[in-house]
Amino acid sequence: MTPEELRALLSPEGLRLLEGVGPVDAGADVVRLVSRLRAAGHDPVLVAAVLSQARLRTRARAKFHAFADRMLFTADGLEQATRLQVAAQHAGRFARAGITSVADLGCGIGADALALASLGIRVLAVEQDETTAALAAFNLAPFPDARVVHGDALALPLDGIEGLWLDPARRGGGRRLSDPADWSPPLGAVFALAAERPTGVKLGPGIDRELIPEGSEAQWISVDREVVELVVWSGAVARAGVGRAALLLGDGRAAELTAPADSPDADPGPLGEYLVEPDGAVIRARLIGELARQLGGRMIDPTIAWITSDTEPATPFGQAFRVREALPLDERKLRGALRERGIGALEIKKRGVDVDPAALRSRLGLSGPGSATLILTRVGGRRSAVLADRV
Structure with missing residues (x-):
């Protein structure tokens, strides 16, 4: 925003015009709006400043909700x-x-x-x-x-x-x-x-x-x-x-x-009936072990930030999945297994394996009325594909 645009925006005319224009989202016909404002006699600098600000206010609602409609912004700000x-x-x-x-x-x-x-x-x-x-x-x-x-x-x-x-x-x-x-x-x-x-x-x-x-x-x-x-x-x-x-x-x-400090990881162990993907804040804070101990669970692998347990985990600190079965991480075998189970809608999550989920999904030939989550990861040091359902 240039000093000229700022002065125009903060003028009584500019603020009145901004309130009158209201929200301008990505689908708005900006060319038509500019033409209407210019035809009403508004200065081009003012029109540009107001429309830029109206767009920013619309974007700002995700952070500031209704307060955004009474605030002013820069894009970087x-x-x-x-x-x-x-x-x-x-x-x-x-x-x-x-x-x-x-x-x-x-x-x-x-x-x-x-x-x-x-x-x-x-x-x-x-x-x-x-x-x-x-x-x-x-x-x-x-x-x-x-x-x-x-x-x-x-x-x-x-x-x-x-x-x-x-x-x-x-x-x-x-x-x-x-x-x-x-x-x-x-x-x-x-x-x-x-x-x-x-x-x-x-x-x-x-x-x-x-x-x-x-x-x-x-x-x-x-x-x-x-x-x-x-x-x-x-x-x-x-x-x-x-x-x-x-x-x-x-x-x-x-x-x-x-x-008090970074939490030591819990001991790894066999895949249980449930899997928990810790929230990213828990992972960043290195509190995965603390969460695992609270849940009475264990790590699925020393290098993977997922937790497994034998009882249903009730926690706000991660997303829980109920394990159906563990399958080989082999594309041909996965394709056949998913077809047999009638899985047509598949969420794919990965951690610790080099797989492109979008590309894999396109090659699996999914069809059928069923849905599931496929978790591609390592369990006990071995590449695995865990078929599961969100809890």
């Missing part, structure tokens, strides 16, 4: 913004710790600052990009105790601030930055600040675990079984005795698995 339900978890952590003021250093469009301010926490939101800072100020305008500053997150005085929230920008020049030293702020500087005050640091879930500071709490979060982030907590917002955590959110519910 929306991509990196925290989902509303996740931001609420972050803010709750600060509130429960009794922290009354938080500096959001690198606030982006202000998603986490919004959640903090909604709990009555005084927020200082700092953003280095001028356009993004202006949009954050618009988004935070309903909260009198939230202030947005355009500036360097590392240069601003933090007198009177009790806690910190940092989400270092991991994109620049339209690309993802792989070196943490190139992030804004750099990860080393972020963790140096985190040593001074109670702090939460939002990172990508696949970050090198060697970068996580000793003694901090690392919490992986998944939403509807998609791992969306890692938060490294320190100081008063870190929980005593918790070094690793997997928080699962979805359908208005939350469940969390915790441990």
Whole structure:
């Protein structure tokens, strides 16, 4: 978004036009809409800014629901913004710790600052990009105790601030930055600040675990079984005795698995009546062994992050399957076995084997009224195809 587009969008005419246009999804006839707005006498720069923003608002509903219709975005800001339900978890952590003021250093469009301010926490939101800072100020305008500053997150005085929230920008020049030293702020500087005050640091879930500071709490979060982030907590917002955590959110519910450190894997054993695929947050947090022991189960193989048990597992931390039978992982034999069983609809999952599920499905010649899940993996060191049903 150019400064000219920003000025046009934030004008009274621009905001009125944005409200009037409403949602613009991928199937909208944009050419016709542009023609209508231009014919009504609106400036081309304003029309472009409004339609871009209307599209972003439509996309943002997946993260912000109805709140998206009263917010402004940039494409990069929306991509990196925290989902509303996740931001609420972050803010709750600060509130429960009794922290009354938080500096959001690198606030982006202000998603986490919004959640903090909604709990009555005084927020200082700092953003280095001028356009993004202006949009954050618009988004935070309903909260009198939230202030947005355009500036360097590392240069601003933090007198009177009790806690910190940092989400270092991991994109620049339209690309993802792989070196943490190139992030804004750099990860080393972020963790140096985190040593001074109670702090939460939002990172990508696949970050090198060697970068996580000793003694901090690392919490992986998944939403509807998609791992969306890692938060490294320190100081008063870190929980005593918790070094690793997997928080699962979805359908208005939350469940969390915790441990003091990486959990040793459970012993491997024979395939039982049930299989459990742990949630990705559990796998990222290396709490598979903890989950297996809670379920009274065992690993199917020392190198595979699946659990097997002899009794039906009741857990929010993974997807359960009831085993029908184990078949050889041989394409010709699989084709015959599935035809005999009348399997016409087949979900294929794999872990630890080099197979393209889509290509395999096309070659299996599936037909019949039945349905099942085929799990391609290793059991006890051997390649196996486990025919199962979702529980």
